Amino acid sequence: MEERFTGNFTQQEPISEAGIAAVCDILRSGRLHRYNLAGGERGAVAALEEEYAAWQGARHCLAVTSGGQGMQIALRAAGVQPGDPVLTNAFTLAPVPGAIAAIGARPVLVEVDDTLCIDLEDLRRKWEICKASCLLLSHMRGHLCDMNKLVDLASTLGLTVIEDCAHTMGAEWNGVKSGNFGHAACFSTQTYKHMNSGEGGLVTSDDAGFMARAIILSGSYMNHATHGTRPDDPDFADARLDMPNCSARMDMMRAALLRTQLPDLPRNIDRWARRFEAAAAPLAANPAVSLPAMRPEMRRVGSSIQFRVPSLDPGGCDALVQGCAARGVVLKWFGRDVPEGFTSAHPSWRYVDRQDLPQTDRILATLFDMRLPLTFPVEDCDLIGRIIAQEVAKLAPAQGAYL
Numbered sequence: 001m002e003e004r005f006t007g008n009f010t011q012q013e014p015i016s017e018a019g020i021a022a023v024c025d026i027l028r029s030g031r032l033h034r035y036n037l038a039g040g041e042r043g044a045v046a047a048l049e050e051e052y053a054a055w056q057g058a059r060h061c062l063a064v065t066s067g068g069q070g071m072q073i074a075l076r077a078a079g080v081q082p083g084d085p086v087l088t089n090a091f092t093l094a095p096v097p098g099a100i101a102a103i104g105a106r107p108v109l110v111e112v113d114d115t116l117c118i119d120l121e122d123l124r125r126k127w128e129i130c131k132a133s134c135l136l137l138s139h140m141r142g143h144l145c146d147m148n149k150l151v152d153l154a155s156t157l158g159l160t161v162i163e164d165c166a167h168t169m170g171a172e173w174n175g176v177k178s179g180n181f182g183h184a185a186c187f188s189t190q191t192y193k194h195m196n197s198g199e200g201g202l203v204t205s206d207d208a209g210f211m212a213r214a215i216i217l218s219g220s221y222m223n224h225a226t227h228g229t230r231p232d233d234p235d236f237a238d239a240r241l242d243m244p245n246c247s248a249r250m251d252m253m254r255a256a257l258l259r260t261q262l263p264d265l266p267r268n269i270d271r272w273a274r275r276f277e278a279a280a281a282p283l284a285a286n287p288a289v290s291l292p293a294m295r296p297e298m299r300r301v302g303s304s305i306q307f308r309v310p311s312l313d314p315g316g317c318d319a320l321v322q323g324c325a326a327r328g329v330v331l332k333w334f335g336r337d338v339p340e341g342f343t344s345a346h347p348s349w350r351y352v353d354r355q356d357l358p359q360t361d362r363i364l365a366t367l368f369d370m371r372l373p374l375t376f377p378v379e380d381c382d383l384i385g386r387i388i389a390q391e392v393a394k395l396a397p398a399q400g401a402y403l
């Protein structure tokens, strides 16, 4: 009998009793809006901003409704205007080009390489053509490019870098936290990321002018004085009148809940690492499977795993998804021609001008993706890796004929 996996890929860990109590306290107080403060009170949202800024090592932090809203706010606060080109990775999640489109700017997609990271040569090429002033750098699925080279190139090209750290909250490059390389960083606390408040987002930056604009954009109703890590009053002088209110504030319940989760983040990163290693080992042992190379400077958060089976044709890829599903393992395939649950590729972003991305298309054609929720014991991750490796072996002899 073949082994089967019976866990649930969408099952998150329950909210801790401390988290439940913190949210109940807010509910009992009736003060759910971040600016509904009793005299002299600081409030959970401002407290979260202070605590997250300290954890991240950033001067300022702003809590918002989602990672996507955080990116829209960051782009506007960085001075991107309607019609401006904004460079971004061609392999990313839909809210990234979505944020650029939402502010009326124009996504210019940059090829990714075999490590699933932005291709720095193509970044230079695309910049030569569009002369964008901003790069929304998406660390998609936790893969960090050579951040030293990226920072050098961005400074040569005069690019303002905004990091999309939805999958790299707590990840590091050479001991420096992801999010501390660009001008600003955006994080998500949506259920499938590294902290879980259902929906939510955080924006960090050391730039006081940027943060003053971001705070006003988030919808501060002139209550910016109550913010946790706010810039000084003079920084708000123009921002408070120039910036539109985009009403994207975080509420007290989510902030109170996240405050109980932040101290657990380092331990959870270790737990993810063990799960990632267990799932990756059987895959690495199958020569038909190609795991993206891990740069030694990178400390990733293993909340998901990606791999390619380059010898499979589209029919083979579909058969692999089905074969794994029959044994309880849910794989996402980025090469599918129709977008499905949380997985879409650039050809289905019809609000973006069509762009020719042959290298990215070749990589996505045989790219698979899987979540590793913390509810899976480490042994289960090993079992999942074995099941996938066995199903690959049925379909793709190591010396496949397709490529």
Ligand SMILES: *Cc1c(COP(=O)(O)O)cnc(C)c1O
Pocket: 066, 067, 068, 069, 092, 093, 095, 096, 138, 139, 140, 141, 164, 166, 167, 188, 189, 190, 200, 201
């Ligand atoms: C989840 C995600 C976001 C933003 O997520 P929200 O759902 O808007 O909080 C941004 N970038 C990537 C790569 C993501 O996966």
